Amino acid sequence: MLAESIVIIGVNHKTAPVAVREKLAFSGDCAGPLLTLMNIEGCQECCFLSTCNRVEVIFVASDPAAAAVAVRGFLFAKSGLADAEAQQYSYLYQGREAVDHLYHVATSLDSMVVGEPQILGQLKQAYREALEQKTTGVILNRLLHKSFSVAKRVRTETNIGGSAVSISYAAVQLAKKILGNLQDKSVLLVGAGEMAELAAEHLVRQGIGRVIVANRTLERAALLARRFNGTAVGLAELTTQLAEVDILVSSTGATDLILTKDQVKPLMRQRKNRPLFLIDIAVPRDLDPELNELDNVYLYDIDDLKNVVDVNKVEREKEALRAEGIVAEEVAKFWQWLEGMELSPTITAIRQKADAIREAEVAKTLSNLKSLSESERRSVEMLANAIVNKLLHEPMVFLKNGGPGDNSRTKLALVRQLFGLDKEY
Amino acid sequence: MTLLFQLTFSLYLFATVVYVVHFLSQKKQVRAVARAIILTGGLLHTVYFVVRYVAAGHTPLTSNHEAVSFFAWSMTWAFLSFWWRYRVKNFGVFVAPLISLLMLIAAFSSQEMVPLPPALRSNWLPAHASIAIMANGFMALAFCGGVMYLLLEHEIKKKKFGIFYSRLPSLEALDNLNQHCLALGFLLMTMGIITGSVWAKQAWGTYWQWDPKETWSLVTWLIYAAILHQRLTMGWRRRRAAIMAIVGFGAVLFTLWGVTYLLGGVHSYVG
Numbered sequence: 278m279l280a281e282s283i284v285i286i287g288v289n290h291k292t293a294p295v296a297v298r299e300k301l302a303f304s305g306d307c308a309g310p311l312l313t314l315m316n317i318e319g320c321q322e323c324c325f326l327s328t329c330n331r332v333e334v335i336f337v338a339s340d341p342a343a344a345a346v347a348v349r350g351f352l353f354a355k356s357g358l359a360d361a362e363a364q365q366y367s368y369l370y371q372g373r374e375a376v377d378h379l380y381h382v383a384t385s386l387d388s389m390v391v392g393e394p395q396i397l398g399q400l401k402q403a404y405r406e407a408l409e410q411k412t413t414g415v416i417l418n419r420l421l422h423k424s425f426s427v428a429k430r431v432r433t434e435t436n437i438g439g440s441a442v443s444i445s446y447a448a449v450q451l452a453k454k455i456l457g458n459l460q461d462k463s464v465l466l467v468g469a470g471e472m473a474e475l476a477a478e479h480l481v482r483q484g485i486g487r488v489i490v491a492n493r494t495l496e497r498a499a500l501l502a503r504r505f506n507g508t509a510v511g512l513a514e515l516t517t518q519l520a521e522v523d524i525l526v527s528s529t530g531a532t533d534l535i536l537t538k539d540q541v542k543p544l545m546r547q548r549k550n551r552p553l554f555l556i557d558i559a560v561p562r563d564l565d566p567e568l569n570e571l572d573n574v575y576l577y578d579i580d581d582l583k584n585v586v587d588v589n590k591v592e593r594e595k596e597a598l599r600a601e602g603i604v605a606e607e608v609a610k611f612w613q614w615l616e617g618m619e620l621s622p623t624i625t626a627i628r629q630k631a632d633a634i635r636e637a638e639v640a641k642t643l644s645n646l647k648s649l650s651e652s653e654r655r656s657v658e659m660l661a662n663a664i665v666n667k668l669l670h671e672p673m674v675f676l677k678n679g680g681p682g683d684n685s686r687t688k689l690a691l692v693r694q695l696f697g698l699d700k701e702y
Numbered sequence: 703m704t705l706l707f708q709l710t711f712s713l714y715l716f717a718t719v720v721y722v723v724h725f726l727s728q729k730k731q732v733r734a735v736a737r738a739i740i741l742t743g744g745l746l747h748t749v750y751f752v753v754r755y756v757a758a759g760h761t762p763l764t765s766n767h768e769a770v771s772f773f774a775w776s777m778t779w780a781f782l783s784f785w786w787r788y789r790v791k792n793f794g795v796f797v798a799p800l801i802s803l804l805m806l807i808a809a810f811s812s813q814e815m816v817p818l819p820p821a822l823r824s825n826w827l828p829a830h831a832s833i834a835i836m837a838n839g840f841m842a843l844a845f846c847g848g849v850m851y852l853l854l855e856h857e858i859k860k861k862k863f864g865i866f867y868s869r870l871p872s873l874e875a876l877d878n879l880n881q882h883c884l885a886l887g888f889l890l891m892t893m894g895i896i897t898g899s900v901w902a903k904q905a906w907g908t909y910w911q912w913d914p915k916e917t918w919s920l921v922t923w924l925i926y927a928a929i930l931h932q933r934l935t936m937g938w939r940r941r942r943a944a945i946m947a948i949v950g951f952g953a954v955l956f957t958l959w960g961v962t963y964l965l966g967g968v969h970s971y972v973g
Binding site (some may be wrong): 450453454455456457458546548549550551552568572573574577581584651 | 854858859861863867872873875876878905936937938939941944
């Protein structure tokens with residue numbers, strides 16, 4: 278069945294530690310991965326999304342099970358992990374679940390910080406590249422377009438975006454409260470998550486003087502540093518850099534603390550007590566909570582920032598729930614469309630539509646021609662019937678004669694559009 | 703003349719009230735009113751000194767009333783002088799009450815004018831006394847800045863944003879204020895001690911006689927010297943600088959009153 282041929286395979290911050298995610302290492306444009314994916318047998322459409330926190334392949338395949346193994350193999354090609362392990366670190370969603378997942382991603386309900394706006398832009402960019410490579414078709418075009426509009430709907434109808442934007446806004450406000458003018462200050466980004474990027478973007482917009490990016494893999498650090506006109510350093514240089522910078526934004530996926538009180542204490546003397554604003558947006562934490570006890574050191578983790586932004590946690594959860602409701606509603610709509618995208622439902626739908634029009638028009642005409650005899654009335658009905666059947670004959674033949682595969686789907690979509698079967702296209 | 707003083711005093715009190723209203727409401731129009739009132743107060747205060755100077759026939763800085771009143775005057779004008787280049791958000795609500803408090807103390811001290819003993823009649827009197835007290839004015843502003851710093855820092859450290867977070871300027875701005883006031887205050891204080899010493903030579907024949915007031919002035923001066931030295935070399939900035947500005951101001955107050963009432967000496971005002 279067509280609906281079950283939509284599949285998403287991916288890795289994100291929930292399923293795989295950063296050490297694994299880094300090994301997948303896709304950087305630069307998606308053209309290469311897209312072409313490789315399209316060469317997988319049975320893969321009809323695909324889209325490739327790679328961000329700091331996730332790598333996902335969204336594809337439509339005639340034999341989903343076989344294609345899934347090949348796609349996973351492609352994803353983990355550089356990691357050296359066996360398929361069994363790869364399965365453990367990745368997720369696979371099919372059919373309705375896949376639609377549901379993609380909507381969660383687009384609306385940022387699946388993000389590390391719910392409501393962060395970055396991901397939608399990244400998804401749009403991924404789609405744009407897929408369009409350029411012509412790797413999407415009827416199904417993914419509609420699915421991705423829908424996911425964008427769902428994201429937009431969630432953003433306008435709920436206040437979900439409020440908290441993420443205001444979190445980085447609050448962080449910047451705090452930085453200004455502590456450090457005053459940001460122009461002659463510098464920020465060190467440790468790790469390169471979506472929230473770190475967002476915070477950095479805000480800081481840059483507020484005129485921060487210098488951006489330094491430290492990451493385990495220098496390549497990734499360089500990539501992010503280039504975006505902000507900054508410099509990239511290795512993670513080993515953390516403490517050296519810390520003696521210089523004014524703000525540190527930490528978002529590594531490390532399981533242990535990367536910075537303790539004892540490491541920073543001697544640095545403060547070296548810094549001549551210049552204040553240090555530490556922002557820990559990693560889960561689990563990167564920075565020792567005791568750091569806040571040091572004089573002139575101010576440590577805020579993501580929960581602190583959230584609490585500062587709005588004390589009302591219940592409110593935030595309510596917004597997320599409302600967003601979930603919208604997503605569920607939209608998944609159902611898409612599903613309805615997808616189920617209609619088969620031959621027989623389409624034929625039935627055309628028939629029904631034509632019959633409805635015929636009946637309505639005949640009734641209208643006959644009510645104006647009351648003087649007609651019974652046999653004359655029957656003639657009128659037969660006339661209408663014949664016109665409808667003759668008109669529909671060619672389209673039906675056109676529909677039924679298609680071979681299997683993408684071509685027939687395009688045809689279906691075309692005919693459905695022609696007859697206006699899906700109201701909101 | 704008493705009326706003039708009382709009018710000035712009530713203007714300062716009124717400014718304090720309006721500043722508090724502005725602090726709570728954060729309405730710009732209210733702040734403009736507060737500024738106008740305190741400026742009027744400062745001008746009237748100046749008139750009061752001129753009138754008193756004419757009536758006394760010498761610089762009116764010889765009684766406790768006059769000294770404290772002049773202290774308040776210095777603070778007012780030091781505060782007003784910031785308008786030119788150096789604005790500090792919501793500074794007024796901290797400064798105005800302190801000015802009013804000083805005026806209250808002045809109001810309760812004897813306002814009688816006493817003739818100056820011949821030994822003290824010198825041009826060094828206005829120079830020494832006014833410079834020394836103006837130094838106190840700046841130290842008082844540093845004190846206000848220190849208090850503001852600690853209040854704001856407390857909210858940031860505890861991560862509970864209350865009334866001060868949105869209203870006070872950045873910690874950086876408050877730290878700069880601290881440095882600015884201490885540097886100016888210290889310069890004036892040094893000049894005050896030098897002029898005093900020259901005057902002492904003229905009046906008593908010796909530059910320094912370890913009179914309690916002198917001793918305590920020196921102690922205060924040393925405290926501020928240490929603060930500035932540490933600030934420049936060891937990075938005693940920010941929190942520690944704020945605390946030290948408060949401690950230093952304690953020493954200033956002790957030198958001003960503690961010495962006079964507890965220890966006596968030649969500086970004990972004639973009255």
